[in-house]
Amino acid sequence: MQSINPFLWFDSQAEEAANFYVSTFDDSEITDISRYAENTPGPEGSVMTVSFTLKGNEFIALNGGPEFRFTPALSLFVHCKDQDEVDRYWTALLDGGQSQNCGWVTDRFGVTWQIVPDRMLELLADPDPDRANRAMQAMLKMDKLEIKVLEDAADGGA
Numbered sequence: 001m002q003s004i005n006p007f008l009w010f011d012s013q014a015e016e017a018a019n020f021y022v023s024t025f026d027d028s029e030i031t032d033i034s035r036y037a038e039n040t041p042g043p044e045g046s047v048m049t050v051s052f053t054l055k056g057n058e059f060i061a062l063n064g065g066p067e068f069r070f071t072p073a074l075s076l077f078v079h080c081k082d083q084d085e086v087d088r089y090w091t092a093l094l095d096g097g098q099s100q101n102c103g104w105v106t107d108r109f110g111v112t113w114q115i116v117p118d119r120m121l122e123l124l125a126d127p128d129p130d131r132a133n134r135a136m137q138a139m140l141k142m143d144k145l146e147i148k149v150l151e152d153a154a155d156g157g158a
Contacts (some may be wrong), residue, residue, distance in 0.1 A: 001020045003058065005059060005060055006059050006060070006076070007061075008060070008065045008070075009063055009068045009070075010062065011063070014047055014049065015047045015061075015063075016076055017025040017061055018030055018061050019148060020053065020107075020108075021054055022053075022093045023030070024089065025054045025055050028107045028141075029052065029053055030051070031053060031058075031135060033049070034048045034049045035047060047063055048062065048076060049093075068080045070112065071112075072100065072106065072112040075104060077113075077114045078114065081096075081117075081118060082117065083146070083147045086115055086144065086145055086146075086147070087144075089113070092113045093113050094107075094143070095108065100112070100113075100138065100141040100143065102143075103115050103120075103143075105143075116145060119150065119151070120139060120147070123135035123154045124136060124139075131154045132154070134152055134153045134155075135151075137151050138153030
């Protein structure tokens, strides 16, 4: 079966980033590390690519040099079952990174993540457009998403 895998271009931190990501997410692991050979773009023996899985999703990280940088135009969306997961992932990925609006955080490697509780998606899809709009308006004012605040807003509170 053919698959599509995110391919992340780092300057020289591919292995460090992959190790950080697999330590952050359960059911994750480094699956392969390849190294630059003689007469290739990188220093001989240095890490070229790191293949890893995060919760069953396969990624490849490349040490490709400083030519390209990440932007929030592409982000990784993390479904969270509850506030504890939101808090755990948010705190881990924010360490050395930068908080963004609406549940987005850019980690210390420049990769942008959306840390989103499934409950928010339910609220935004509420058949009552007023409830959905109140939840949306509350979300737009947050950095880290707080389920209770979203629910209270949808119910007509705060």
